[in-house]
Amino acid sequence: MFVDEAKIWVKAGDGGNGCLSFRREKYIPKGGPDGGDGGKGGDVYFLADENLDTLLDFTGKHHWQADNGQPGQGSDMHGADGKDLVIRVPPGTLIFDTDLELMLKDLNKPGLKVRVCKCGKGGRGNRAFANSTNQTPRYAEQGTLGQERNLRLQLKLIADVGLVGMPNAGKSTLISRCSCARPKIADYPFTTLNPVLGIVELSDERRFVMADIPGLIEGAHNGTGLGFDFLKHIERTRIIVHILDVMPTDGSDPVENYRTIRSELEQYSKALGQKTEFIVANKIDLDPEGKVIKKLRKKLDRIVYPISAVTGAGVKELSELLWEKVREIKTIAESETA
Numbered sequence: 136m137f138v139d140e141a142k143i144w145v146k147a148g149d150g151g152n153g154c155l156s157f158r159r160e161k162y163i164p165k166g167g168p169d170g171g172d173g174g175k176g177g178d179v180y181f182l183a184d185e186n187l188d189t190l191l192d193f194t195g196k197h198h199w200q201a202d203n204g205q206p207g208q209g210s211d212m213h214g215a216d217g218k219d220l221v222i223r224v225p226p227g228t229l230i231f232d233t234d235l236e237l238m239l240k241d242l243n244k245p246g247l248k249v250r251v252c253k254c255g256k257g258g259r260g261n262r263a264f265a266n267s268t269n270q271t272p273r274y275a276e277q278g279t280l281g282q283e284r285n286l287r288l289q290l291k292l293i294a295d296v297g298l299v300g301m302p303n304a305g306k307s308t309l310i311s312r313c314s315c316a317r318p319k320i321a322d323y324p325f326t327t328l329n330p331v332l333g334i335v336e337l338s339d340e341r342r343f344v345m346a347d348i349p350g351l352i353e354g355a356h357n358g359t360g361l362g363f364d365f366l367k368h369i370e371r372t373r374i375i376v377h378i379l380d381v382m383p384t385d386g387s388d389p390v391e392n393y394r395t396i397r398s399e400l401e402q403y404s405k406a407l408g409q410k411t412e413f414i415v416a417n418k419i420d421l422d423p424e425g426k427v428i429k430k431l432r433k434k435l436d437r438i439v440y441p442i443s444a445v446t447g448a449g450v451k452e453l454s455e456l457l458w459e460k461v462r463e464i465k466t467i468a469e470s471e472t473a
Contacts, residue, residue, distance in 0.1 A: 139290040139368075141193035142233070145252055148176025148201040148217035150278025153258035156209035157271070168272055169211045170260030176281045177201030177217035179252035181230060184223040185245035188332055190290050201252070204278060207260040214257060221248075227293040227371055233285045243293065243371070251286070255279040289367075294332060294346035295461045297372030299400070301392045302349075304380040305417040307331070308444035310347040313454055335454055343461045346372060366403045373464045374457060375400070375412045379439075381427040382418055389416070389427065390434045411460060415440045415453060 151173025158166025179201050199222060205214030230239045230251060240249040258276030265272055298306040314333030331347040348368055369375065377396065379389045393414070401408030414435065416428050420443040431439045440456070442449035 138190045138194055139292075141190045141288040142197070143193055143286050143288065144198050144283065145179045145220075145222070145286055146198075146200045146283035147179050147220075147252035147254040147281030148203040149281050150175050150255035150257040151204035151206040151214035151217075152278050153260040153263070153275035154207035154209060154212075155261045155273065155275040157261075158210070167270060168261040168265050169209055170262050170275050171207030171209070171211050171213040172260050172263060173207045173257030173276075173278045174204030174214035174216040175257045176204045176254035176278075177219040178250050178254045179282075180219060180221045180248055180250050181228070181240070181242060182221050182223050183226040183228065183242035183245050183247045185226055187223060187225040188292070189225065190228070190288055193288065201254065201281065203281075204255070204257045206278075207257070207275070211260075211262055213260075216257075217254065219254075224288065225290055225292075227291045229289045229291065231287040231289065233287050239286075252282040252284055255281040291371050292332060292346050292368045293344070293371045294368075295343040295372065296335075296345045296374045296376055296457055297369045298345065298347050298376050298378055299369060299396060300378035301380065301383070301387075301396065303384065304378040304392075305444045306347050306378050309378065309415075309417065309442070309450070310345055312444050312447060312450050313345060335457075337454060337458055341458055343458055366399070366407070369400070370404060370407060372410070374460055375407075375410050376457070377412055377414050379414065379416050379431065380418055381416050381431075382421040389431060393431075393435065411464065413440060413453075413457065413460075414438065415442055417442055417444055419443050419448060420446050 153173050154170035156170040158169045160166060199220060201220035202217035204217045207214045224242060226242060226245045228242045232239055239251055256279045258278040261272045261275045298310060300306055310331060310333045313335045333345050334342055335345050336342045346368060377393065379393055381389055383389065414437050416431055416439050419441045422428065428439060428441050440449065440453050442453055444450065
């Protein structure tokens with residue numbers, strides 16, 4: 136089950152109390168103070184784990200708390216520190232403090248780790264307060280409380296290539312042809328209701344991540360047809376592959392379908408509208424004479440790549456082109472950050 140939104144409460148551990156104690160042993164009736172310090176609580180961290188791709192773990196658990204520090208004891212024994220809580224989330228998770236209306240961190244790379252709640256400090260035992268003027272302090276510190284927050288988690292998938300297009304254009308068939316991903320496929324619109332990630336593997340250990348984004352419709356930028364839920368996942372992709380059905384079952388015009396989706400992308404985000412785009416005409420097995428392909432190229436005045444996701448025609452060649460473009464974009468990005 137794919138989940139890309141969650142609201143949770145998190146709390147760091149409280150510090151343990153310091154101990155009020157005096158040494159009492161045989162033949163030493165009035166020993167000095169020996170109260171130990173309390174241990175500090177555990178911090179709360181979030182870690183981007185590349186093995187995760189959903190926020191499903193948070194649907195049944197809304198409260199997350201690190202361990203408290205243990206109290207100090209007599210004989211100058213300090214309390215143990217509380218264990219840190221590390222919450223693992225998929226790369227691409229944004230963490231928001233709902234009370235402050237503030238984004239705390241964008242975990243956009245695997246391995247990124249951020250502390251969101253600081254632990255409480257352990258209180259000092261009475262031995263810590265002994266000095267030359269007060270050799271028998273009769274007080275100890277309380278541990279401080281750990282920080283707590285109300286958080287909202289939002290997942291925006293990270294993929295090299297994002298497949299977009301009208302419902303039933305063949306996106307799911309293409310990703311199942313290119314990778315080991317097996318989304319639900321059927322001859323009716325909106326078969327795919329959640330984004331699906333697949334790893335496209337080529338020769339010589341070359342690979343890239345492809346995302347099948349559920350079909351978009353007119354008005355998606357305003358939320359129509361779960362538009363907001365779908366469009367946000369395209370924001371992270373390096374390349375957009377626009378899949379056009381050359382023979383739509385509803386009799387619509389592929390050119391107008393393309394323009395509708397382009398309009399939705401541009402209205403949702405200017406940056407989204409400027410992403411590198413490949414236009415792919417799918418189901419060419421239904422257009423053996425290539426009449427629709429010629430029409431698309433003429434009216435759009437763009438390069439159109441013909442494929443058949445069902446038969447596999449043109450899919451390997453398209454995958455190679457996408458790999459080259461992904462590598463080029465990654466190289467440019469790395470040089471700019473160096």
